[in-house]
Amino acid sequence: MSEQPALKPRKTPRHARSRATVEAILEAAAHLLQAKGYARLTTNHVAEAAGVSIGSLYQYFPNKESICHALAEQHFEEFTRRYLESLDSVAGQPLEAQVRALVRVGVEIVRDNAAFSGNLYPELGSFGGLDPVRASRQKIIEVLKGAIEALPDSLRPADPEITAYIVTVSCGQLIGEAAIHRPAWLNDPEFENQICQLVLGYYNRLGWT
Amino acid sequence: MSEQPALKPRKTPRHARSRATVEAILEAAAHLLQAKGYARLTTNHVAEAAGVSIGSLYQYFPNKESICHALAEQHFEEFTRRYLESLDSVAGQPLEAQVRALVRVGVEIVRDNAAFSGNLYPELGSFGGLDPVRASRQKIIEVLKGAIEALPDSLRPADPEITAYIVTVSCGQLIGEAAIHRPAWLNDPEFENQICQLVLGYYNRLGWT
Amino acid sequence: MSEQPALKPRKTPRHARSRATVEAILEAAAHLLQAKGYARLTTNHVAEAAGVSIGSLYQYFPNKESICHALAEQHFEEFTRRYLESLDSVAGQPLEAQVRALVRVGVEIVRDNAAFSGNLYPELGSFGGLDPVRASRQKIIEVLKGAIEALPDSLRPADPEITAYIVTVSCGQLIGEAAIHRPAWLNDPEFENQICQLVLGYYNRLGWT
Amino acid sequence: MSEQPALKPRKTPRHARSRATVEAILEAAAHLLQAKGYARLTTNHVAEAAGVSIGSLYQYFPNKESICHALAEQHFEEFTRRYLESLDSVAGQPLEAQVRALVRVGVEIVRDNAAFSGNLYPELGSFGGLDPVRASRQKIIEVLKGAIEALPDSLRPADPEITAYIVTVSCGQLIGEAAIHRPAWLNDPEFENQICQLVLGYYNRLGWT
DNA sequence: GATGAATGAGTTTTCATTCAT
DNA sequence: TATGAATGAAAACTCATTCAT
Incomplete structure (x- = not known):
């Protein structure tokens, strides 16, 4: 009836650099989720707070939901x-x-x-x-x-x-x-x-x- | 943190027709809330599912939250x-x-x-x-x-x-x-x-x- | 294999006002399509050129393709x-x-x-x-x-x-x-x-x- | 109207390996072009389908258009x-x-x-x-x-x-x-x-x- | 009261392209 | 040469809400 958006991460980071990126995204998301709640959380905020470009965020997570799910x-x-x-x-x-x-x-x-x-x-x-x-x-x-x-x-x-x-x-x-x-x-x-x-x-x- | 959105219904329906409208909205909202979750619930959907115009919905509820709250x-x-x-x-x-x-x-x-x-x-x-x-x-x-x-x-x-x-x-x-x-x-x-x-x-x- | 995006218009305008909106969108799209080609055409451009808000455009067309298709x-x-x-x-x-x-x-x-x-x-x-x-x-x-x-x-x-x-x-x-x-x-x-x-x-x- | 993007391949591959890479890219592009059309074709997809890194693709082609043009x-x-x-x-x-x-x-x-x-x-x-x-x-x-x-x-x-x-x-x-x-x-x-x-x-x- | 067209700020999301390794 | 992580400008698209009719 209603298509479920993907919850799984997009790709698994191989290099140390990308693992750090994913870590930073999750930490930033945790922080913002506490501060503002899910509804007010935006992917742009998360990326910015993580010190990561929005593009990088979408390399690893297909959407907002999947970030929180991973968290x-x-x-x-x-x-x-x-x-x-x-x-x-x-x-x-x-x-x-x-x-x-x-x-x-x-x-x-x-x-x-x-x-x-x-x-x-x-x-x-x-x-x-x-x-x-x-x-x-x-x-x-x-x-x-x-x-x-x-x-x-x-x-x-x-x-x-x-x-x-x-x-x-x-x-x-x-x-x-x-x-x-x-x-x-x-x-x-x-x-x-x-x-x-x-x-x-x-x-x-x-x-x- | 930010101004609280109104949670109370706008006006208490007096006529039977109005009460039916409110009832229909709440039922539709309950149904959609189950099917899609709060984040994917939209007031337009609720109005449509309730067979009511979006304008009418806003006659009785000041915002999305208040509908679910009433529910x-x-x-x-x-x-x-x-x-x-x-x-x-x-x-x-x-x-x-x-x-x-x-x-x-x-x-x-x-x-x-x-x-x-x-x-x-x-x-x-x-x-x-x-x-x-x-x-x-x-x-x-x-x-x-x-x-x-x-x-x-x-x-x-x-x-x-x-x-x-x-x-x-x-x-x-x-x-x-x-x-x-x-x-x-x-x-x-x-x-x-x-x-x-x-x-x-x-x-x-x-x-x- | 690859999901086809919708090509059909979203809703048929009932009032004269909305029929005019759709007309304006199609005209603007035709004009821009000639001027810039499909790849450089954007829905925001079309809406602006049509003197219509982007939201109105999306009321009637689910995406860029459907506008051109209608055209x-x-x-x-x-x-x-x-x-x-x-x-x-x-x-x-x-x-x-x-x-x-x-x-x-x-x-x-x-x-x-x-x-x-x-x-x-x-x-x-x-x-x-x-x-x-x-x-x-x-x-x-x-x-x-x-x-x-x-x-x-x-x-x-x-x-x-x-x-x-x-x-x-x-x-x-x-x-x-x-x-x-x-x-x-x-x-x-x-x-x-x-x-x-x-x-x-x-x-x-x-x-x- | 605007500056013409380069259409010529960047360098002519000399070694057999390079020629194989170019061949793989063109084949993948042909395949994806049929399946999804030009608008939905992405260089990342092409590289992936060709089993080649996106960096390598850009070694041989300056941009998306040039790939299709070569094709x-x-x-x-x-x-x-x-x-x-x-x-x-x-x-x-x-x-x-x-x-x-x-x-x-x-x-x-x-x-x-x-x-x-x-x-x-x-x-x-x-x-x-x-x-x-x-x-x-x-x-x-x-x-x-x-x-x-x-x-x-x-x-x-x-x-x-x-x-x-x-x-x-x-x-x-x-x-x-x-x-x-x-x-x-x-x-x-x-x-x-x-x-x-x-x-x-x-x-x-x-x-x- | 009812309607539904219109709005547009705000988000999500894409993808060609670069560049450090 | 090859890699793939990172980028971010630029689109696409949503949806709560208003308001003329």
Whole structure:
């Protein structure tokens, strides 16, 4: 019905010089996206802020949307990577310690990218930036689901995917939405604690201890 | 930063014909917003799809944003009204019954507005439309917070607002995101049940029974 | 393989005012096309020369090509109309008189549109303007073919379409190409006469007198 | 009107490798010219399709026009050479045999270059490419004109150039246009025959036998 | 109230061409 | 000689909004 504009980058830079160009474009775009929002963002602004000619920008990105999409992808890939690493590193610890560690990591990642998260998250819908969010969540859900499926029968819930989804989405959104509407809470231990209570209470109901 | 564009409709239609015009515009806008997203939505398209001249559209709405704002407001007022009514109606019932009833209502509301919720929700961020979303959640949070603050000292959590936020946001998002990415789950009793488990587990940790 | 840009006008003007706008655009385009050629023609120039805003231009034409296409269509429709009328009006006259009259009409039409023909014909290939040329020739070929098919067996050539094509294309091109490369010949009776000789000689070979 | 862009190739390639590069560029250009037309042809596309860097392309051609010009020149030089050779070789034969032989050669040349002739020909007008076309026709016209002028008074027509033009242009166009719009006719002996009839009829009117 | 033609500032986008490596 | 990154002037094109009818 409505033709989708391309989201993929046009060509992959080979030389170091061009990689720097792409980097500069993405950084400038991130900055401007926070400052003005997607609607007021223009490719000319981005190019200028990146210290790059408009032509160079269009060598690598077919349009405005694709720049922002690449930005979101970059951000959420980083997010996913850090989160999955943490998941790995807490293996073997007592359940409550695991939960507390992982909630902390989630808060930290968002806090580390506060500028990005706080101002960009509400813009994600405008440029297909939700795909990367979904991809990120999906990866985490898959890993959790795998872990849940490996549990002994007596501890395995009826539908492991639902359980993985519930934990991932609720924690993710509680933190993400706080970044937007309650940024102070990201530094409030009680906020972090209550998220842990939510997860731990759920685990209790599943018989996990 | 720059002057705020008007968000309020220009005039409230009195005659039936006018109300029909406004209705047609809002419906067309909802449809196009789902199909193309806010950025690709144009007032000319909306007018055409509504079978109304562009001039008439501007009789009732001062700008593009206000149309979408009205749309979001309409939707979330309905949503909030239904939810708060349900909150009222379950008062006095046992805790688990309350939780199950309210989760069910949440799922039903979203299911009833599947088209809107599923595709429109992610677009809301693009035009300050989050105000109505936030307003809706905020109202519910306030009511819950009030109820929590009325509890006896022994049952009152450290920060009633955090608790209210946690319950509202996690349930809201679990259902809202399912509407987009797992629509089938909206009819799966196990999905509903697991959300209840999440909330009930949390309440248990707070010492509520 | 390569997406064809739209050639059709966007919307048909309803009011007199807009019909005048479209007319002005076409006139300005014709003028500029002669003066600068298709490659150097820009929509902004056309709009300016037409005394119309660029936005108005894009209300009626989706792109540069479609303007020129409309122009060619207009021109060749006029051409075809005049030619077919003449074909009608010579019916019943002796063969040689018919040939002489029709060649004269062909020369006259081109001469009347000398500015257009001389400068525009070479540009026709650039913007799909050949479609109208072909459509025009095809219509004339069809009419001639019909007349030939109505002849008694003894006079009917093996393939009426080939015969119609040969007469139409050779005369059309002799005149059209002269307009470009030998404009003086359009006023030289001997040129006209030799074209008649070509046709009459051909008719003789077919046994027509 | 404005400064003429250079049309001559920058340097004549000496080494085999260079010649291969030039060849690849011309082939790619021919292909793209057919597929997209002159207006949509870009030097970057040509270079890419030729498997050559854009820098290399500009080593051999000063601009876009020169590529197409070289292309047209190449084609029409070959065309003219073959045709003039044939003209030579039929000298002394009876008139009808000459005509039949020459028409056949014309059809064969076009058929051998069907891809080029059929799709490229109409594009030639766009970039001054008509110069080579015209040059080719002009050369043939000159040769014919010379032969006609050598005729005894009684057989010499009023204006030898008109006669040469009439024969050359009509035959050329009948075959060229068939290549585009009626390709099947290029293999139809009746089509060839009718062209011969046209020419022979004309010759008859001139008193040639 | 309704209409739809007109506007034009502002954006997006292209592509021939250069030039450092 | 070859490469391909970079350039930026110059187009193309959009769309919210106004206003005469």
